[in-house]
Amino acid sequence: MCLLSCQNTTESEQELIGKAEIEQQDDLGEILNKNKLTVLAENSATSYFIYKGHKMGLEYEILNEFAKEIGVKLEVKVVKDLDEITTMLNEGKGDLIACHYTVTKDRKRKIDFSLPILRSAQVLVQKKPRDWRSRRKKDWEKEIIRDPAELSRKEVHIWKNSSYYDRLVNLQNELGDTIVLKPLSGDVIPEDAIEMVNKEFIQYTVVDDNVAKINQRYYPDIDTELEISVKQKIAFGVRKSSPLLRKKLNAWLVDFMKSSTFNYIKHKYLNISTYTSRSKSNYSSIGGSKISPYDKIIKRVSEKYAWDWRLISALIYQESQFRLNQQSWAGAYGLMQFMPSVGPTFGVYPDSPPSVQIDGGIRKITKNYKEWESIPDSTQRVKFAFATYNAGIGHVLDAQRLTKKYGKDPLVWDDNVELFIQKLSEPKYYHDPVCYYGYMRGSETYNYVESIFIRYTEYKTAFPEEDE
Structure with a gap:
């Protein structure tokens, strides 16, 4: 057309x-x-x-x-x-x-x-009477709202720029009466508003039925049975x-x-x-402020060596998913997945306590970081250090030399050295005269670094520090 x-x-x-x-x-x-x-x-x-x-x-x-x-x-x-x-x-x-x-x-x-992907009606969230457990439902239900018309003159706290707010404005017109709408800003998500009702900071709010059902299992004292809209997309x-x-x-x-x-x-x-x-767990970004059972140790040791604890947490998750006794098919062990030939160099053994494993792992990362003093950008340097932690410095040096040979920047990981480390599984590249360490599954190292930094970004937004 x-x-x-x-x-x-x-x-x-x-x-x-x-x-x-x-x-x-x-x-x-x-x-x-x-x-x-x-x-x-x-x-x-x-x-x-x-x-x-x-x-x-x-x-x-x-x-x-x-x-x-x-x-x-x-x-x-x-x-x-x-x-x-x-x-x-x-x-x-x-x-x-x-x-x-x-x-x-x-x-x-x-x-x-x-x-x-779902369809959900909007429901009113309200608090049940405090003695509801000891009474018959048909009796205590008389004390709460069961008809949208009963919202007349009631205060409802609700996200201003939401479909819930629009629905209540339309409901006012349908009722020919006023519902006292108390706008909430966008930094108060529906789950927060439900908790506010549960704690009796506010009397009523409106959320989608799906959200209400999930949270009602955590807050049994709230009632979410009154639908105020048709199912919406x-x-x-x-x-x-x-x-x-x-x-x-x-x-x-x-x-x-x-x-x-x-x-x-x-x-x-x-x-x-x-x-x-x-x-809602203490280890959840919603209900708590912990990433793992080892947060205190990770924070203390990371501060000692001047690393962001959330970056180290992302590394540990990538290595072991915080499983203390994790062992790989190749024999790597513990939180930081030390190889048997390397762990003792840093004082780390399979039965070492978490504090020793984490301290040893961060000392190794710090050593790898110092090996790349030629990299001017600190973020790029960290990526070289993580690639070294995963693959060994020899393979990363091979990828760096290939990067230079093919006209890219050997001092930048993103879109440069990371491209050529992936090529080290191809004979054309690992047989190149500039490569001394041969074949490797370079895609694994590429994905390793990429995954850690994606997770780090997510940890930073979910667990922000006070000065950010």
Whole structure:
């Protein structure tokens, strides 16, 4: 379809049209080229949270399957203020929105949406009478709201820029009476508002039924039975300038939502209480401030050697997932996965306590970091150090020499040395005269460094320090 007159279009106009088409078609290609899909999410059980260093959440697990399908890494940016999430998407700070986002006409003017992954009615959240356990339900129900008309003249605290707020405005018109709406800012997510009702800081709020069900298992004293809307579509937000990403995601969702994997993910978060408990655990980015049982040790030892404890935590998770007695097929052991020939050099043995293992591991990382004094940028230098920790300095030096030979920058890991370390599994490259250490599975080292830094970014947003 030609929107402008094809015969009368000037050469410059044709160039502009062609440029716009290229930009529009480049959205999915860019994600594939950078090997990363970035998701803007809220810190919640329905969206995304971290439990004992492990990434979880209903929408996270769905999108992680999609990322695997298109062959890229999934990076999550936790958005503290949901009022900013659409702007952040349109500014290119993320590729998708995943925050249990309701499809509305107003939002569709600003962004596009995927196919709906869930449908959910909005429900009123209120506190049950304190003695409800000792009474019959039909008796204590008389003391709470069971008809939307009873919301007249009641104060309801609710996120201002939400579909919940819009629904209550419409409900006022339907009732012909006033509901006293108390706006909440975007940094108070629905799960926070539910907790505020539970603690009796506020009397009423409105959330999606799915969110209410998950949280009611954790807060049994709240009531969420009153529906105030029809079931609405919940979907992923997509930039209007990303039609290929949306098309690819939708085509995948058509089949994925028929799969047992999708049904299990939904069942796991909406019906199994174990996962709700995890989201509220002290080791959760929602309910607590701990990444692992070893946080105190990691913080103390990291400070001793001037490392960010969250970066070290990301490294330890990559190595052992915080399993103290972890042992690999190759014989690597412990939290930091020392090889038997290396561990004793740093005073670390399979039966060493966590403090000794972590101290030894950070001393080795520090040694690797010092080996790369030639790297001027500190972040790039850390990546060289981590690659060395994983593969040994010899293979990284081979990749660096190949990088220089083929005209790239040997002092930069990103998009330079990381490209050639992946080629060290190909005879053409590991037989090159500049390579002294032979074959290696370079993709493993590439993924190792990439995964640690993606996890580090997520840890920083989920567990911020006071000075950030």
